[in-house]
Amino acid sequence: MAIRQIRLDSDPILRKKSREVENIDDKILTLLDDMVETLDVAQGVGLAGPQVGVLKRVIIVNVDECYKMINPEILETSEPELGSEGCLSVPGYVGMVTRPKKVKAKFTDETGNERIIEAEGLEARCICHEIDHLNGILYTDLTEEVYTLEELENLEKDE
Ligand code: NI
Numbered sequence: 001m002a003i004r005q006i007r008l009d010s011d012p013i014l015r016k017k018s019r020e021v022e023n024i025d026d027k028i029l030t031l032l033d034d035m036v037e038t039l040d041v042a043q044g045v046g047l048a049g050p051q052v053g054v055l056k057r058v059i060i061v062n063v064d065e066c067y068k069m070i071n072p073e074i075l076e077t078s079e080p081e082l083g084s085e086g087c088l089s090v091p092g093y094v095g096m097v098t099r100p101k102k103v104k105a106k107f108t109d110e111t112g113n114e115r116i117i118e119a120e121g122l123e124a125r126c127i128c129h130e131i132d133h134l135n136g137i138l139y140t141d142l143t144e145e146v147y148t149l150e151e152l153e154n155l156e157k158d159e
Contacts, residue, residue: 001030001037004052009090009138018048018055018134021070024112028058032068032110035060044088046126048133051089059130063123069107072131075116078102084152085125085139094152096145099125 007013021028031054039047045063049056061067077100086094102120105127109115119127129139140146147155 001033004034004038006088015136017136018057042088046130048130057134061126068110072107076104095139095143097139097143099128
């Protein structure tokens with residue numbers, strides 16, 4: 001396994017749409033393993049292909065358990081809620097973003113099986129955030145409320 005470089009928000013690759021994975025070959029399996037390791041070292045909860053410079057529809061979501069998702073899709077969403085989130089490609093910032101409280105999602109796992117999961121809270125938020133990356137969307141596109149960690153602390157003190 002290897003740690004890959006995480007692309008930052010000024011990198012145009014983050015604005016491109018990723019392609020479906022057609023064959024789960026060694027290259028994809030290595031990519032998934034590298035992404036898990038990269039995410040672990042960065043101490044994040046999610047990572048998408050474009051963030052390591054690969055325009056393939058693969059994401060890692062590691063909230064309650066670690067999912068390697070190939071060609072993930074949202075099937076159903078619940079009512080929305082406002083919550084905070086960050087992104088390894090936008091270090092040092094946190095934004096308030098409206099996302100569904102719960103999602104039902106399908107994906108192909110690394111053995112080629114189709115799986116369906118139901119997620120809520122941070123895990124649901126993370127799945128939506130990472131799938132957005134596959135479509136060239138960053139959370140900063142979805143909200144005007146983006147703060148530094150220090151600003152967020154001060155806001156919370158004022159409330
Ligand atoms: Ni992100």
